[in-house]
Amino acid sequence: MLDVHQTGYTTDLEYECRICAEMDPHYLAYVCAIRGVDSVLARLADGIDYCDLGCGSGDSVLAMAAAHPSSRFTGIDFNPAHIARAQAIARRAGLTNARFVECSFGDFASRSDTTFDVIALHGVYSWVGAEQRNEIVASLSAKLRSGGIVYVSYNVLPGWLSMLPLRQIMIELARQTELPSSQKVAHVRKFIREFAEIERACGYSSRHLDDLCMSLEKTSANYIAHEYLNRDWYPAFSNEVARDLHRAKLSFVGEATVARNYPETFVPTPMIEFIERQSTPELQQLLIDISSGATFRRDVFVRGMRRSPVRHLFESAPFSFLALDRNLDIGESLGNATSFVSFAGLLIEHAFSNVVNFVDVLSLAAQNGVATEDCSRVVQALVARGMLQIGHGAAFGASEATSTEGKSMSALNCLRLQEAAMKGSDALLCSNVVVKPVQLSAANAQALANRFPVSDSPSAAARNTDSVDLKREFVRKLSRLRIIE
Numbered sequence: 001m002l003d004v005h006q007t008g009y010t011t012d013l014e015y016e017c018r019i020c021a022e023m024d025p026h027y028l029a030y031v032c033a034i035r036g037v038d039s040v041l042a043r044l045a046d047g048i049d050y051c052d053l054g055c056g057s058g059d060s061v062l063a064m065a066a067a068h069p070s071s072r073f074t075g076i077d078f079n080p081a082h083i084a085r086a087q088a089i090a091r092r093a094g095l096t097n098a099r100f101v102e103c104s105f106g107d108f109a110s111r112s113d114t115t116f117d118v119i120a121l122h123g124v125y126s127w128v129g130a131e132q133r134n135e136i137v138a139s140l141s142a143k144l145r146s147g148g149i150v151y152v153s154y155n156v157l158p159g160w161l162s163m164l165p166l167r168q169i170m171i172e173l174a175r176q177t178e179l180p181s182s183q184k185v186a187h188v189r190k191f192i193r194e195f196a197e198i199e200r201a202c203g204y205s206s207r208h209l210d211d212l213c214m215s216l217e218k219t220s221a222n223y224i225a226h227e228y229l230n231r232d233w234y235p236a237f238s239n240e241v242a243r244d245l246h247r248a249k250l251s252f253v254g255e256a257t258v259a260r261n262y263p264e265t266f267v268p269t270p271m272i273e274f275i276e277r278q279s280t281p282e283l284q285q286l287l288i289d290i291s292s293g294a295t296f297r298r299d300v301f302v303r304g305m306r307r308s309p310v311r312h313l314f315e316s317a318p319f320s321f322l323a324l325d326r327n328l329d330i331g332e333s334l335g336n337a338t339s340f341v342s343f344a345g346l347l348i349e350h351a352f353s354n355v356v357n358f359v360d361v362l363s364l365a366a367q368n369g370v371a372t373e374d375c376s377r378v379v380q381a382l383v384a385r386g387m388l389q390i391g392h393g394a395a396f397g398a399s400e401a402t403s404t405e406g407k408s409m410s411a412l413n414c415l416r417l418q419e420a421a422m423k424g425s426d427a428l429l430c431s432n433v434v435v436k437p438v439q440l441s442a443a444n445a446q447a448l449a450n451r452f453p454v455s456d457s458p459s460a461a462a463r464n465t466d467s468v469d470l471k472r473e474f475v476r477k478l479s480r481l482r483i484i485e
């Protein structure tokens with residue numbers, strides 16, 4: 001096994017704060033439900049064991065631990081700076097159900113501690129070499145319980161093909177020197193800028209090069225080092241990833257990017273008919289990627305496929321729905337369910353004022369003479385278009401001050417605001433109602449954090465603030481998301 005510093009992965013700069021909503025158990029439960037797959041997530045309320053492999057700064061683990069107090073979350077990463085930071089935040093936010101372990105993928109497989117119901121890998125699989133990918137598959141084999149769920153995201157081929165030459169330049173530049181990563185980033189930024197100027201002078205124009213220049217200017221050195229400067233970087237065909245994971249007895253469920261489960265909405269009909277005639281999910285998914293030029297996938301797998309009717313899975317589901325906006329052009333979004341526009345309008349209106357579960361939705365459908373199957377199609381279309389958000393069902397009605405998850409999230413949000421104010425960066429806050437995190441501008445994060453010496457929660461601080469802009473952002477957006485009471 002390779003020593004940490006020989007794996008070729010960036011270790012001298014920390015990864016930046018990121019929260020991936022699609023990793024949340026409620027999101028994964030939703031994907032299993034729409035694909036008609038029974039999963040361990042149905043018993044989320046009793047508590048599950050969840051592992052984030054290659055957890056980086058640990059922010060997704062921290063947000064999920066706050067939202068799901070009856071479950072236990074473990075973040076694994078070989079970078080001690082990542083683990084130390086995440087452990088400090090968990091301690092300060094009182095998150096006793098979040099633990100972080102400094103461990104490589106290779107060592108994790110052979111550890112004798114607990115097994116897990118869910119193992120997630122976000123932004124890891126295509127950023128490490130073949131040896132690490134083998135270790136990951138061995139970890140999934142050894143550590144995932146029967147019936148367990150895997151989430152794995154990766155850069156996908158053939159969508160990344162046209163970026164390969166630029167990527168190769170950056171890998172070559174990074175290999176040429178032993179400089180610290182921060183200096184390598186400066187060197188790469190300068191080189192790519194010059195290269196773009198020369199290309200322009202030669203009369204070439206490349207959208208990819210323009211996009212890359214913009215991304216290198218806009219994103220932090222921390223992100224660039226982890227995204228572009230590792231020795232290994234291999235976008236993968238989805239059928240190859242599926243075959244790797246078959247070795248851990250995993251079967252493909254669907255994509256955690258909900259809209260991607262409805263290829264009929266983005267692939268032309270003759271191609272869809274051709275894809276539907278193919279007999280394996282691997283070939284079907286490969287054809288969808290080729291037809292749609294996909295560049296990134298978030299795949300969900302299960303260890304032991306058990307099927308159930310979608311209606312049954314929806315009725316016993318742990319998630320809920322919430323609409324954040326009511327002024328929507330619904331007709332466009334319904335695809336082949338357009339005859340239900342007026343029911344969809346009622347549903348959005350209802351979900352704007354309440355957090356609703358599927359049983360509530362069914363009773364609204366019954367009152368309006370809409371059949372269960374049609375109701376499920378309408379819900380799925382609205383969720384796929386982001387008009388209905390997936391929410392934390394259990395937290396419905398809970399306030400920041402009284403519920404366990406509300407208190408944990410409030411404590412976590414306070415820490416995030418203080419950290420953002422110190423760095424002058426945006427803040428990512430979590431909500432006790434909706435799974436997606438909310439990005440607060442640096443100025444508003446600063447204004448809110450300034451109130452902390454006199455108040456103990458974002459709610460209190462938001463109520464006390466003098467900033468009209470901040471009040472507007474909180475009252476309009478954050479209070480709807482129950483980040484404040």
Ligand SMILES: C[S@@+](CC[C@H](N)C(=O)[O-])C[C@H]1O[C@@H](n2cnc3c(N)ncnc32)[C@H](O)[C@@H]1O
Pocket residue numbers: 007009015017018019020053054055056057076077078079082103104105106121122123124127128132226227
């Ligand atoms: C691009 S970052 C993604 C971090 C996090 N999942 C996220 O999305 O914010 C990849 C992470 O994998 C970790 N990593 C890379 N190789 C590893 C290995 N061999 N064992 C354990 N962790 C590793 C890195 O330290 C880094 O935190």
